[in-house]
Amino acid sequence: MTRERISKMQEKVNLIFSECDSMELLEQALKVEPQQILKMLLTSSLRGRGGAGFLTSLKWKFASEADGNRKFVVANADEGEPGTFKDREILDKVPCKVLAGMAICAHTIGAREGYIYLRGEYNYMKKSLQQKLDEFNDKIKNMLDFTISIKSGSGAYVCGEETALIESMEGKRGEPRNKPPYPVTEGYLGFPTVVNNVETLVYVAMIMKHGAAHFASLGTEKSKGAKVFSVSGDTPIPGIYELEMGMNLAEFVELFGDGDTKAVQVGGASGFCVPRRKFAETIIGFEGIPTGGSMMLFNSSRSMYNVLHNYLEFFCEESCGQCTPCRVGCQQLRNGIEAVKQRKLPPSHLDVLSKMTRTMKIASKCGLGQSVPNSFNSIVTSFKEEIIY
Amino acid sequence: MSISLSVKTAIEESGNSRENLMSVLQIIRSDLGTLSPAILTEVADQMGLSRADVYGTATFYSFLETTPVGKYSIRICRSISCDMKNKNAVREALENHLFIKKGETTKDGMFTLTETNCLGHCHEGPVMLVNDEIHTELTPDSAVKIIEEIRIREGVDE
Ligand SMILES: Cc1cc2nc3c(=O)[nH]c(=O)nc-3n(C[C@H](O)[C@H](O)[C@H](O)COP(=O)(O)O)c2cc1C
Ligand code: SF4
Numbered sequence: 001m002t003r004e005r006i007s008k009m010q011e012k013v014n015l016i017f018s019e020c021d022s023m024e025l026l027e028q029a030l031k032v033e034p035q036q037i038l039k040m041l042l043t044s045s046l047r048g049r050g051g052a053g054f055l056t057s058l059k060w061k062f063a064s065e066a067d068g069n070r071k072f073v074v075a076n077a078d079e080g081e082p083g084t085f086k087d088r089e090i091l092d093k094v095p096c097k098v099l100a101g102m103a104i105c106a107h108t109i110g111a112r113e114g115y116i117y118l119r120g121e122y123n124y125m126k127k128s129l130q131q132k133l134d135e136f137n138d139k140i141k142n143m144l145d146f147t148i149s150i151k152s153g154s155g156a157y158v159c160g161e162e163t164a165l166i167e168s169m170e171g172k173r174g175e176p177r178n179k180p181p182y183p184v185t186e187g188y189l190g191f192p193t194v195v196n197n198v199e200t201l202v203y204v205a206m207i208m209k210h211g212a213a214h215f216a217s218l219g220t221e222k223s224k225g226a227k228v229f230s231v232s233g234d235t236p237i238p239g240i241y242e243l244e245m246g247m248n249l250a251e252f253v254e255l256f257g258d259g260d261t262k263a264v265q266v267g268g269a270s271g272f273c274v275p276r277r278k279f280a281e282t283i284i285g286f287e288g289i290p291t292g293g294s295m296m297l298f299n300s301s302r303s304m305y306n307v308l309h310n311y312l313e314f315f316c317e318e319s320c321g322q323c324t325p326c327r328v329g330c331q332q333l334r335n336g337i338e339a340v341k342q343r344k345l346p347p348s349h350l351d352v353l354s355k356m357t358r359t360m361k362i363a364s365k366c367g368l369g370q371s372v373p374n375s376f377n378s379i380v381t382s383f384k385e386e387i388i389y
Numbered sequence: 390m391s392i393s394l395s396v397k398t399a400i401e402e403s404g405n406s407r408e409n410l411m412s413v414l415q416i417i418r419s420d421l422g423t424l425s426p427a428i429l430t431e432v433a434d435q436m437g438l439s440r441a442d443v444y445g446t447a448t449f450y451s452f453l454e455t456t457p458v459g460k461y462s463i464r465i466c467r468s469i470s471c472d473m474k475n476k477n478a479v480r481e482a483l484e485n486h487l488f489i490k491k492g493e494t495t496k497d498g499m500f501t502l503t504e505t506n507c508l509g510h511c512h513e514g515p516v517m518l519v520n521d522e523i524h525t526e527l528t529p530d531s532a533v534k535i536i537e538e539i540r541i542r543e544g545v546d547e
Contacts, residue, residue, distance in 0.1 A: 082468040082469060083468070083469070083507070083511050084509065085510055085512065088509050088510075120415075120452045121518065122509065123521040124521045124522060151411070151412070152411070153450075154411065154453050155450055156450050157506060168411065169411075171407050171408045171409055171412070171446065172407075172410075173449035189408065230511065230512070231512065232511035232514075234473070238511070238513070240512070296469065298473075311469070313467075318506065
């Protein structure tokens, strides 16, 4: 029953994994003027699917207006957010659509070089992806002056952050830069660079194929279109699902839960934990909780202390250490909940920690440190007893 | 292959400019197994970079080890979805089988066992990487079997 319902919902969307002749799509798309493409993207309201949700039309517009002898298009395939596994699937199942999206971007902003930044954890995909790339580069030779290559990561979550990613592409430590300047004006090697999530690029290709109106007709007013969700945890049907944006969490849990769902972590370790009593009022989308796609379900057998501890351990390990609020803050949070659990510090210490997260949010240099407070505060607020006892 | 030749080959394959340093280090790591101080010094000298720069870059990345590691790096996913699928049981089975604790390398230099962050297979956990190969839906027994098969293969090879 539920499976049928989910299938129907997926069929209604069916954009990312649909079969399509990417070369034909590209041929048509390249006939469209860059200005017109920007207009289509604006009408579609497509926002980045990598987490931050920046308007794709605007990002491309800035890059197209920026001056530079060279410009770059980068597909962000670093996919390190715990609970996210959709970019791997997209690159595996429909690589040509990703490449087509990159070529459309190149055409729009005037780039001649493109890179896929593939996380080291996905090295096993590299060979077949390289083959697809070689074929693609060869096929588009007569259409567009554009060549794509792969750059590999080596196991660092923070390199998913676009400026850290660029540092890493330049062969350096993956330490995020100060913004501004943004990559669209000063990116890879100092040249204008568009960094887009893998999924975003496929949606661009599909908007060129099916039209902006079709895309905008899906989802809600504030969260148009669809999104690929990575569903894991306590669910009988873990996996990858492309669904309309703007669903509320109660509906989501009805479809994917195991009947005993007590909380859902929306957006991975850097996202928010929503307890059962808030399912009905929580929308998955830009008007509620935006997500890069990670949806982790927890049933009542799970200790939310363990969940939070796991996230904090993750952040301690992945913080690049450049700025104090993040480097020290992550450690203090982890040590702090350990101390409260072991009765070395009173429960009121959680309030001290919560106050400290305000500093982290304001004073951290990049999105990593800025978003640690999300999971900390949402879990501590809703599951205080589990953290203390 | 000698260090100097291996470094030279990696640089020829990747290119000599600064932005190719990662690629150079990745190739050498996979050819020589680890990035020892001697290797990093050689890379710095051949690419015309400071040693501190090269060392700093390598040590930033968890897959570019600068200390001795086994021929096979076993990395068990420690993120919450795999944790909920009992990755601890898989880790303990491997620890017992290999007579090492996580973070250690077997005496024969064959295996290093570590835990790593999300491997991107959360719907089919617990999972582990063995070098560049992914293994999903593990049980303690199946994980041990994978390691035993490698041992047999290695025995035959030698
Ligand atoms: C710590 C951190 C990790 C990130 N990891 C990723 C990632 O793995 N993939 C991704 O597409 N975006 C990631 N992002 C977001 C990128 O910085 C960037 O906003 C995104 O790639 C832009 O693409 P989009 O506009 O298509 O979403 C991360 C951001 C932060 C702060
Ligand atoms: S917030 Fe954290 S990860 Fe980001 S720059 Fe600062 S220390 Fe590095």
